[in-house]
Amino acid sequence: MTKNNGESPQKTEVKVSLIGGHRLAGATLHERTVTASLIGGADIDLTxxxxxxxxxxxxxxxxxxxxxxxxxxxxxxxxxxxxxxxxVKDDGPSEPGGPTVRIDAWGLVGGVSVHRS
Incomplete structure (x- = not known):
């Protein structure tokens, strides 16, 4: 994950595809990530x-x-x-006081599923 040190603006990573989703791992994510596709989801692993x-x-x-x-x-x-x-399906509550991940999901068909480990 690319971290913001407060001195420079946050980087935004953009991933675009017509057909097919995106698989994102934590080490490759910036503080802001946009993934866009006509047909396809996003599989994001931050564990x-x-x-x-x-x-x-x-x-x-x-x-x-x-x-x-x-x-x-x-x-x-x-x-x-x-x-x-x-x-939205979230398989459990989070512990208070941790970091925050915000998902802005815009589309016609497809939900958001959160799995905690």
Whole structure:
């Protein structure tokens, strides 16, 4: 994960594809990531990443068809926003006071599924 030291603006990584989703691992994510596709979801794994407690990652998913699968540690708070037909499934509460990952999911079909380990 690329960290912001407060002196420079946050980097935004953009991934675009027409058909097919994106697989993102924590070491390759910036503090802001945008993934866009006509058809295809995003599979994001942050379980092996040491995210500082004050960190706020923001991931934006844009697609007509395709959802988001997010894997995080138990101490990570997850905020889900956006408009999609599919809803949100989170398999457990997070512990208070941890880092925050915000998912902005915009699309017609596809939900957001959060798995904690």
């Amino acid at each position: 092996d990443v040491d995210i500082p407690d004050s960190a706020r990652l923001r991931i934006t998913k844009l697609s007509l068809i395709g959802g988001v699968t997010l894997r995080v540690r138990r101490d990570v708070r997850v905020e889900v926003r956006g408009l999609r037909l599919g809803g």
